[in-house]
Amino acid sequence: MSSNEFRNALGSFTTGVCLITVDDAQSGALALTANSFSSLSLEPPLVLWNIQNDSDCFREYTECAHFGISILCADQQALSSAYARKDNHDIAQDDFIIDKYGAPLLKRAVARFSCKTFQLVAAGDHHIVIGEVMAFDAHDESPLLFSRGSYDQLAPRSD
């Protein structure tokens, strides 16, 4: 199987983009761009995302008790690009608040989830991080999209 063809086929599944955030005792407050977010369960309320095993932030995201998920708005592509850069995960404090569990969340986002780490599952070259949602909010904002390796946004509704 060609890995490029596999990657391209996977990239045809259009997703939103989010920042996964954590406040680590040693490394401080971090954000990492991810599009592997998915809903998982309503009862209990669970969501998931996947982290690469070779991420420089692997320890911080797999040992944390709590983490945040902020779904990016269509005009927040610069934040997505910034926190997708290697060695650039320290958060710009001005853009974030700290939730009551100690995890950073973007001040402005389509939706925000405060999560307690529920389960970690090793799977191939990634780990699945499952979070129990302790609190969330959602706003009437248009989401940033990621499709076939590029950013995009929803076309205006015709109705």
Ligand SMILES: Cc1cc2nc3c(=O)[nH]c(=O)nc-3n(C[C@H](O)[C@H](O)[C@H](O)COP(=O)(O)O)c2cc1C
């Ligand atoms: C749109 C987009 C989605 C991404 N999704 C994920 C993801 O779900 N999981 C992940 O581990 N990295 C993801 N990445 C890569 C990380 O954001 C980041 O580039 C990578 O972690 C950098 O390496 P480091 O973790 O060693 O600093 C994504 C990058 C982009 C641009």
